[in-house]
Amino acid sequence: MSPAVSLGELAERFGLVLQGSGEAVVRGVGTLGSATPGQLSFLASAQYKGQLATTAATAVILRAADAADCPTAALIAADPYVAYARIAALFDHVPAAEPGVHPSAVVSPDAVVANGASVGPFCVVQAGAVIDEGAVVGPHCVIGPDCRVGAGSHLVARVTLVLRVTLGRRVLVHPGAVIGADGFGLAFERDHWLKVPQLGGVRIGDDCEIGANTTIDRGAIEDTVLEEDVRLDNQIQVAHNVHIGAHSALAGCAAVAGSARIGRYCLIGGGAGILGHLEVADKVTITARSLVTHSIREPGEYSSGTPIQENRLWRRNAARFKHLDELARRVAQLANKDSPR
Amino acid sequence: MSPAVSLGELAERFGLVLQGSGEAVVRGVGTLGSATPGQLSFLASAQYKGQLATTAATAVILRAADAADCPTAALIAADPYVAYARIAALFDHVPAAEPGVHPSAVVSPDAVVANGASVGPFCVVQAGAVIDEGAVVGPHCVIGPDCRVGAGSHLVARVTLVLRVTLGRRVLVHPGAVIGADGFGLAFERDHWLKVPQLGGVRIGDDCEIGANTTIDRGAIEDTVLEEDVRLDNQIQVAHNVHIGAHSALAGCAAVAGSARIGRYCLIGGGAGILGHLEVADKVTITARSLVTHSIREPGEYSSGTPIQENRLWRRNAARFKHLDELARRVAQLANKDSPR
Amino acid sequence: MSPAVSLGELAERFGLVLQGSGEAVVRGVGTLGSATPGQLSFLASAQYKGQLATTAATAVILRAADAADCPTAALIAADPYVAYARIAALFDHVPAAEPGVHPSAVVSPDAVVANGASVGPFCVVQAGAVIDEGAVVGPHCVIGPDCRVGAGSHLVARVTLVLRVTLGRRVLVHPGAVIGADGFGLAFERDHWLKVPQLGGVRIGDDCEIGANTTIDRGAIEDTVLEEDVRLDNQIQVAHNVHIGAHSALAGCAAVAGSARIGRYCLIGGGAGILGHLEVADKVTITARSLVTHSIREPGEYSSGTPIQENRLWRRNAARFKHLDELARRVAQLANKDSPR
Structure with missing residues (x-):
């Protein structure tokens, strides 16, 4: 059951200017084009402005400049998308995990699980692992030796932390992610491959998000590092000893080869690739599917490829x-x- | 043990014209080049016609036009590959799953499992989930809140349906697939990322197939949708709010960005990419590794990239x-x- | 606790020439730039030679030609990286798996588990599966019907062998890998897809390594084959009936389409693609993200794509x-x- 919230309450709680009646109530969100009465919508991009006049939403979050054209009640925000993100969280009712260790979980006596943490069905928590307070480890996770899940972090389901992985606080990891597997280190000896031991770990900063089926290998000697607030979409590959700066975001299927160093506030497009041992400066945007083959020293937008025909x-x-x-x-x-x- | 079937029986059962003795018996299939006596082969592509003269197969499924050149018995079909697909199913003896819930599974009292359904070892079925009659949920699956597995669907093993995912009837999902994880929605606030709640779900039509380690995110507000008979190979990424029309097929490692809309009967080659918010018309073919950067309005074949040298x-x-x-x-x-x- | 080893011991054990005192002791490894006293480092690439003069490592593994410039003790090797790989293994202390079947595992009475093998928590071993002596099957693995895990092989965690998969000896498989899922075989019948049964299996040779979330489909009629010592990084897709020759290595996110045949000693770069039914000769290098669209008959290095700008x-x-x-x-x-x- 979705909560009902009045526009007046929303305006007050989120510091927005209300245009229209504060009595009107919303129970959910919808896009401008498909919202029904009782829903709240938003206008963040000029591209959708045409849909404003005919929206059936009860109210719309928008910029002051668009308020005059709004046929419904409006909540005026400096950044409507940010305001929408905060308000929408009210309607996001995922069942809360129960604290405690599910009876089916297998937890090593040499692991530490904080009292308020939740460890779901069929989890395996191995020796030397630590689960901090408020962390939620969903069903089917494997927390390997010497791994730590920081306070308030959430492993949705079926996440594997292999070895020497440290997650900071409030890290969100989606199903199928594998963090801390062996880096791909091989020495060629005469006529065959020799495995190079991968002795490092992985350190993930606070507030990072790791997408479904994404893989982050542990370092060969030193650690693979994601600074805080790094956002990885699904099916991303991060090789050993990569370092990704704070607040950078990588879209689905991007791949970063060994020992590459990506700066802060970078945007790496879907399927983009970054070769090994390169440096990418802060505030660099790489467009989708582009391949970075040399270090990039200046902020800006970079691309490769040919147009489709x-x-x-x-x-x-x-x-x-x-x-x-x-x-x-x-x-x-x-x-x-x-x-x- | 493979069943033995006579050619006469096959001709009758599958409506094919027999050339040669109906008494001959086959117990399996083989390629023209490697089949041994007792095996059935097929000739569907002119490329392999050269192997017909020397095949050791007991019989070959082929077009009428090739029958005169066939040194063995033949089953004549309008489309030999289709006929082969139907006949080969006779020799595909996967052990049937036992109906019922495996004692190790953890099923919420607020979930519904139909009597004839099968739920395998170590499955977790959460509150509000529904498993319809004849569905087979293999080992290690997680069926999250408000997810539905339609009648006759088959989750091979280790499939995760995260939240608000509806699978139609006879949907086949391979191991490692993650359906219904959070879409990659972020708002940038001053100096850091703010997560945008993902309030939609995923709807998968009847007769779809989802490959191993493929990911399909749930929608931000509305649902991510696959219409019926959509075929996804392995390691495909489908972002939030994508819509894929009926009978389209995507080969391995293809990726579709948020809110893209793909038509019906499209063929998307391996590793191809489609950027967000684009439309691709019906009956469009995208060749392998091409990147669609603008909407495609006309059926046809499209490509990008450069040749290898x-x-x-x-x-x-x-x-x-x-x-x-x-x-x-x-x-x-x-x-x-x-x-x- | 890391073992302490003297340089004299290392020189003798690994057949290296010692320069400096054999009494000095090392307890771990470090890079030239970050090693601290008590650590061993190595110089394998001219690129890092500049860091030699100021290293704080206790000793450095290097070539004879670099020995004169080494400010610390040195272990002289013909191939310093190979010598490093062997020595570093001394410091790689992963807890050994306990032999025996974990009480939570579900093992079919029609499966065979060798006495010395280890089967971890929540594994499912189905009818007809065989786990050979010394094999370690980590937590959450599914070993499907008619699959075999060869002697000394190691499935780290959460590996799925679907059907008719044979792993040779000493095969290492990382979490999330799916081996033996259905190949992507479809016949188009009038207006919809018809599934083509996938009747083959997968054969993986001795000493192969399979990365995290990598997928290898089983063959349509014959088997998908990796010869011995093939090394696959993470998130690689190998389609049905592919054949990869011995000692070839594929970097992360590479993809090989159906029935392609790759030779021996090939190096396939990250994200590279190989179209179906092609042949790639022995000793071919494909650079990262290149797409092979025709057979390559001669050894050499091949590329496609455009530079980033x-x-x-x-x-x-x-x-x-x-x-x-x-x-x-x-x-x-x-x-x-x-x-x-």
């Missing part, structure tokens, strides 16, 4: 790419001949 | 790409000078 | 790529006009 046209252009150097040489020749001495 | 040559061409605009301008200048006024 | 410049160049064929034609015209008849 009808396959018939693309084939012709792609074939020419194979001889682009020749083409450039020929043009240089023509230009030389053409220019007066 | 020896690294030595590629380096030269790639270096020229960085100055392609300049090159094009220079050519335009030369052409201008060259043309009579 | 500032987005503003990249946009211009990318726009020109869409008309590259036209550009080349225009240049050919100009050259023709330019050349004397």
